[in-house]
Amino acid sequence: MAETAGPEGVNSETTRDGVRAAPADGGDALGAAPGRPRGVSPNEAMSSLLDTLRLGIVILDTRRRVMLWSGTAEEILGRLPGRLVGKPVESFLRPFEGMSPEQQAEDIFACLRRERRWRGILRVHHAEGHPVTVESRAFLLSDGAAAPYVALSLADVGQLRAIDHDLAALHALFGSSPLGIALFDTELRYVRVNEALARLNGVPAGEHLGKTVHDVLPPGMAEEITQVQSTVLRTGRSVIDLVTNAPDGIGARSVSYSRLTDDFGQVLGLSCAVMDVSERRDALEKIERARQRLALLDHVGVALGDFLDVRNIAQALATALVPRFADYAGVMLVGNLAHGGDLPGRTPTSGTPLLQLGVAARDRGPSVRRMLRIGQDIAFESGSYFGRTLSTGAPHLITSQEELRAATYADDPKVVAALDLGIHSLMVVPLRARGIVLGLLVVSRATESDPFDHDDLALAMELADRAGTSLDNARLYAREREGALMLQRTLLPQSVPSPPGVQVAYRYVPGSSGTEVGGDWFDVIPLAGGRVALVVGDVTGHGLRAAATMGRLRTAVRTLAGLDLPPDELLRRVNDLADDLAPGPDDPLLATAVYAVYDPSTRRCHLAKAGHVPPLLLMPGPEGGWRSRVLDLPSGAPLGVDGVHFETTELEVEDGAVLVLYTDGLIENRGEDITDGIERLRDLLCARTPAPSLDDACDAVVATRASSGARGDGSRGAFAGAVRLGDEPHRSRSASPSVPVDDAALLMAQLGGLPEGSAASWTFSAESYAVRRARSVVRDTLRDWNMRELIDSTELLVSELVTNSLRYAHGPIGVRMVRGGSLLVEVSDPLPDPPQPRSATEEDEGGRGIQLVARESRRWGTRHGPLGKTVWFELPLPG
Numbered sequence: 001m002a003e004t005a006g007p008e009g010v011n012s013e014t015t016r017d018g019v020r021a022a023p024a025d026g027g028d029a030l031g032a033a034p035g036r037p038r039g040v041s042p043n044e045a046m047s048s049l050l051d052t053l054r055l056g057i058v059i060l061d062t063r064r065r066v067m068l069w070s071g072t073a074e075e076i077l078g079r080l081p082g083r084l085v086g087k088p089v090e091s092f093l094r095p096f097e098g099m100s101p102e103q104q105a106e107d108i109f110a111c112l113r114r115e116r117r118w119r120g121i122l123r124v125h126h127a128e129g130h131p132v133t134v135e136s137r138a139f140l141l142s143d144g145a146a147a148p149y150v151a152l153s154l155a156d157v158g159q160l161r162a163i164d165h166d167l168a169a170l171h172a173l174f175g176s177s178p179l180g181i182a183l184f185d186t187e188l189r190y191v192r193v194n195e196a197l198a199r200l201n202g203v204p205a206g207e208h209l210g211k212t213v214h215d216v217l218p219p220g221m222a223e224e225i226t227q228v229q230s231t232v233l234r235t236g237r238s239v240i241d242l243v244t245n246a247p248d249g250i251g252a253r254s255v256s257y258s259r260l261t262d263d264f265g266q267v268l269g270l271s272c273a274v275m276d277v278s279e280r281r282d283a284l285e286k287i288e289r290a291r292q293r294l295a296l297l298d299h300v301g302v303a304l305g306d307f308l309d310v311r312n313i314a315q316a317l318a319t320a321l322v323p324r325f326a327d328y329a330g331v332m333l334v335g336n337l338a339h340g341g342d343l344p345g346r347t348p349t350s351g352t353p354l355l356q357l358g359v360a361a362r363d364r365g366p367s368v369r370r371m372l373r374i375g376q377d378i379a380f381e382s383g384s385y386f387g388r389t390l391s392t393g394a395p396h397l398i399t400s401q402e403e404l405r406a407a408t409y410a411d412d413p414k415v416v417a418a419l420d421l422g423i424h425s426l427m428v429v430p431l432r433a434r435g436i437v438l439g440l441l442v443v444s445r446a447t448e449s450d451p452f453d454h455d456d457l458a459l460a461m462e463l464a465d466r467a468g469t470s471l472d473n474a475r476l477y478a479r480e481r482e483g484a485l486m487l488q489r490t491l492l493p494q495s496v497p498s499p500p501g502v503q504v505a506y507r508y509v510p511g512s513s514g515t516e517v518g519g520d521w522f523d524v525i526p527l528a529g530g531r532v533a534l535v536v537g538d539v540t541g542h543g544l545r546a547a548a549t550m551g552r553l554r555t556a557v558r559t560l561a562g563l564d565l566p567p568d569e570l571l572r573r574v575n576d577l578a579d580d581l582a583p584g585p586d587d588p589l590l591a592t593a594v595y596a597v598y599d600p601s602t603r604r605c606h607l608a609k610a611g612h613v614p615p616l617l618l619m620p621g622p623e624g625g626w627r628s629r630v631l632d633l634p635s636g637a638p639l640g641v642d643g644v645h646f647e648t649t650e651l652e653v654e655d656g657a658v659l660v661l662y663t664d665g666l667i668e669n670r671g672e673d674i675t676d677g678i679e680r681l682r683d684l685l686c687a688r689t690p691a692p693s694l695d696d697a698c699d700a701v702v703a704t705r706a707s708s709g710a711r712g713d714g715s716r717g718a719f720a721g722a723v724r725l726g727d728e729p730h731r732s733r734s735a736s737p738s739v740p741v742d743d744a745a746l747l748m749a750q751l752g753g754l755p756e757g758s759a760a761s762w763t764f765s766a767e768s769y770a771v772r773r774a775r776s777v778v779r780d781t782l783r784d785w786n787m788r789e790l791i792d793s794t795e796l797l798v799s800e801l802v803t804n805s806l807r808y809a810h811g812p813i814g815v816r817m818v819r820g821g822s823l824l825v826e827v828s829d830p831l832p833d834p835p836q837p838r839s840a841t842e843e844d845e846g847g848r849g850i851q852l853v854a855r856e857s858r859r860w861g862t863r864h865g866p867l868g869k870t871v872w873f874e875l876p877l878p879g
Helices: 049-053 071-077 101-115 157-176 195-201 219-235 278-305 310-321 335-339 366-371 385-392 401-405 413-420 454-491 544-561 567-576 674-686 694-710 769-784 788-808 849-856
Strands: 003-005 011-014 055-060 066-069 117-125 131-141 149-156 180-184 190-193 239-245 252-261 267-276 328-334 354-361 396-398 423-433 436-446 502-509 519-526 532-539 591-599 604-610 616-620 626-630 649-652 657-662 744-751 759-764 813-819 823-829 859-865 868-875
Touching (some): 055 071, 071 117, 071 131, 071 149, 101 117, 101 131, 131 157, 149 157, 180 195, 195 267, 219 252, 219 267, 278 310, 310 328, 310 335, 310 354, 310 454, 328 335, 328 366, 328 423, 366 413, 385 396, 401 423, 413 423, 436 454, 454 519, 454 544, 502 519, 502 694, 519 544, 519 744, 532 657, 532 744, 567 591, 591 657, 616 674, 657 674, 759 769, 769 788, 788 813, 788 823, 788 849, 788 868, 849 868
Antiparallel strands (some): 055 149, 131 149, 180 190, 180 267, 239 252, 252 267, 532 591, 616 626, 616 657, 657 744, 759 813, 859 868
16 A cells, blocks of 8 residues: 655555545544445445446545545546645646636636535646546535535546437437337336337336336236246347237237346346337238248149049049148039040039049048048039039139028038038139139138138139149040040950960050050961961050051051061061051151961971060979070061061970060069069969969969059059950050059960871972872871861862972972861972962963962962972861
8 A cells, every 4th residue: 555645744545446545544434444335345346337437536625735536536637646635626727718727726616615516627637748628526525513625526528428429329219219119127127118119018108117018018918028038137148029919919019138237247137129010920921821822833733743534633632722721622523524525515504413523621520421422423503602603613702601501502411511510611613624614623611720711712713723724634635545545456456366276365454544555566367277476566655646556567467477478577578668657757667576476287486576575485394383484586676777687586386385475564664674574574474383374374464563563662553454355345444643654465375286187298299190199198188087078179279289389390399288277288399489370261271270279268378488389278177
């Protein structure tokens, strides 16, 4: 503690709070410790504005001499203690406003004697030489006995003006801000509010003071606000833009709370700002409703876009609307539209029966079943809201249960069920396409759901119009698909022959309703000599064009098969016709096919393919089952590709073997290699012991394919709608439309030989006796076969053909007879040129042999072989 000599020789010392004191004992007159209030520690002392204000105190005697001073005064003047004590006050003043320091001091004391107080502005000397402007207050201090003292306070004008500005800004904010502003103490009582908040709360500003929000706001709102206030006061985390309802329940308020603390971190209370955001909330609600409407439109569009079936679209529409838009929904259409029928020629009348195709409900129960039932036929009276909407196309909005009771006839069970469910709002909206009403969309809300308004009605109209377009597209697609299916079915075999020694089973399946009709086909073609041609093909593309191309291709193959061409030659000739078979000049033909010819008498099969999936050959296994083999034929390019080279493969087939021809629609799965599908088909066909019948095998393939699609493993049931064309002509069920599948064809032929002794063959040298010997062996064979009725005609025709070969071929002559469904006779020679029928005159000795063959036989023809030609004819068996 520093000591200095006072004006009267009294020792002065600097206390801990910076106040200079005269007593020599270091304590104040009250006996307190220097610089510390009695009983209060420095850490317990409360902070205040004075800590920021820097207020200096100087004590003067009546002779204007400095007696005591505070540490703050010392900081303001920048002077050491010994430089001021005992000196007159004017010693540290500077001239100000034309007055000398002495004049200023005289004026101060004159005012004190007169009024006992003074206030004003002084300019004082700073120790560093620059002036300091201070605002000062002076008071007389007296105990009534001794001469009074003067207390002079000094405050830096710069700090005072800053505080004045802050206070002025605070007053202006409270007075002119459009925001409601309030201050709360630590007990959450209003300390100050502005008029804007008073207007928002509907309570005068003065009635807020000293009260909590429980005394001013409604109970529910007050409880919510109190919880927010307590949290902010406890944690110090501000709450910004908390949206609540207005006190009167109309409109919305945005409330923000922050904790108030002083410079020393002491909590003083809370500040609050309140703003009317009713318009903002209304705008946000409108934006949100618009967003939800767009989302609903998008959701419905996606749901409808997954289907091309009227029933599925109707159900998808109802499902998409519940519960996002309504609690209950029903879709009703004019009955014939559900089956792809024509649009009504005019708007349906109120008496037109509607078929309920799609329903969705938030709840379940008997009342729901009475009100909504799939497949229900409904007819509305002309005077009902439903009937008027159906006949006029104008929507109707029902907003009360009383209006709902009047919607149809009294005690309508559907209306009674609706009332039981608590339905209070309902919309009847027409489903339209091309200006024609297709049916009705009926949506309703019940119990706590908000009633429909006119905005909802406009949205429902938009949804219904989109759905109407989708329904009409599905109707048109169903008609086109049905037409293509009808065309395709008429172009496929209407009956499949059963040649001797061969058993055939087959399946054809159109694509699912999610795809167009394809160009898959098959055929079984009887050939001369008891042989049979088996063919399966696939035209690329879908729709009517693919079906028509398939028909032309099948006709070409069937026509060329009658020429008894080898498989590779037949495919080559078909490929040469590609331009004529193509769907159009800008759409070239592209098709795959496999063509097989089987001869039961020799048990040999000749096959060729054009870019097709490989056939399978099933052979009897050692334990009664089947073992399989993939016939790795030379692939060849698809039909329609120039410069294609096809090759024929010859197989010797054991009795009972099964040739399996199929299209890729049977084995293809999305994302899977085609060889996996082939292996799966092989495993399926070989898995059952004993070996089943062909029809059972076809059904097993169909059932397995359908079940694999139902498992959701990506292999949808391509054969879920498989049929046997002969059993139920051309009627099929489509596979699930959610994953479209291609159409497919399957042809299985069990290959066997003719019975023992059913064929006989001979070879004769080109000598004159050949005719006689040929007649003899034919006659003997027919006697052994008990076909004596055919001896004369057969001998005659054989002699004519052998004679013709002797005349032109000059080589070995072969004669072959086969007994099957008819009697087949073949005469072969090395001459490649077929015989040419000609008209013989009466003078001609020859030229009548081929005419005779053509007249006497049921059918005849020629075919080329590796060493020449064969002329054949067939005779019907006796009886």
